[in-house]
Amino acid sequence: MDVPGLWERVDPAQLLLLRELAEHGSVTAAARATGRTPSAVSQQLKVLQRRVGVPLVERAGRGVRLTDAGRALAGIAAGVATALAVAETDWAGYRGGAGGTVRLAVFHSAGELLVPGLLDRLATAPQITLETYDEDVSQDDFAALTAGYDIVVAHRSDDVLPPDRGGIEVRTLLREPLDVALPLDHPLARRDRVRPLDVIGEQWIAPPAGFPIDRVLTAIAARAGEPVRVVRRTTHLPLMEKLVAGGHGVALLPRHTTRDRAAGRLALVPLADLRAGRIVEALARPDKAARRAVQVVLAALLEEAGPYRDRAGAGPGPVRPG
Structure with a gap:
């Protein structure tokens, strides 16, 4: 008798929920990110675990953590999310649209530098609604924000190697x-x-x-x-x-x-x-970066940052008292 394949046994929505658990680290956080209750998330994960036939989560103190199988399936889920986003983008292109809402998180000074001009550039794309949010965290914590936003504008000092950001797409905007x-x-x-x-x-x-x-x-x-x-x-x-x-x-x-x-x-x-500066970057999860609307906003961000990027190697022209 043929054994049903993975895609005959699982619901892609449940796979994506497992991916959110892997990204956020707790059932409560995954529920908040997906607009569900923690009990609903737990129930869906139990159904997924039953369908694949192996433990995906295990107790860890008062919470849960992914098993090796759970981490492997969460990695597959990331690929599924990207494939679905690409399919949605292709379909939107076929129908002649690239609209939707894009959630942009940006730390304060980069917002001051880039957001006004970004809004001017996006005036030519009225089908896109840009929502902006202030997020200024330690430089090692920006990658985690990509679970809740489509694009995260982050900064890091240029004298150290960037933190591990596996699974995150990174676009350099400028060096300041x-x-x-x-x-x-x-x-x-x-x-x-x-x-x-x-x-x-x-x-x-x-x-x-x-x-x-x-x-x-x-x-x-x-x-x-x-x-x-x-x-x-x-x-x-x-x-x-x-x-x-x-x-x-x-x-x-x-x-x-x-x-x-x-x-x-x-x-x-x-x-x-001493080389003193900071690198300003745009971070996005691959499935979110695959959305056409997100691509439009990323392209506009890169254009807006272009003049500052081009000036990075120019003379400093210090501001001094007259």
Whole structure:
């Protein structure tokens, strides 16, 4: 007697649910991501497990975790999700449409730099609805956000290898240099460049540990051979700018984002002897990146970032007091 194949035994929707469990790490989180109740998710997983005939999840403390078979099937489910998205895109193309809603997560300063122009570019695609959300997390945590958004704009310091992001498509948008922001009356404000030894003794305003700017501060400390003294921590760059302008410390700030607001308020001076910058990237799961509407938004993002990307190798043109 013939044994039924995998596709005769399972429902693709249940496979995709297993994939969400693998991505989110808990039944509760998978339920939240898919708009179901935890009990409904558990029930569907039990049905899937019964149909494939092997354990897919096992108890782990108060929660569950995937077995080896569960992880293997979740990997297959990722391929299924991508295939379904490609099929949907092809069908939409046949019907002459590329519409839908695209959910974009972007950290604050990249949103300020890119989102207004992105919206202008998407005015030619009224069939696409772009929803934007603020998400600013440690650089190693951006990949996990792709489970809940179609596109995630992330940043990472360019002095370290990127974290493991297996199964995530990555598009580099731009590299943004980080300059030392100084009060206009600071003795170093008129310099063309400053070295780590010049600024290591300053009172620093910085984002939380694990953010790209903080990692560059760590590199400054390593180069200077002394610890950095951080007196304030915040992720809000406009607040950092105000604090620097008011003489309450110095900071590393992204050049393109800060430049227009710096004139007449604070000096931006490049670092010498150290490559200081952050890489801004667009992350997406392959099944979401396969959607035509997502492809349109990604292309518009790349176009909007193009001028900044082209300026990455240009001279720094520091902002200094007149």
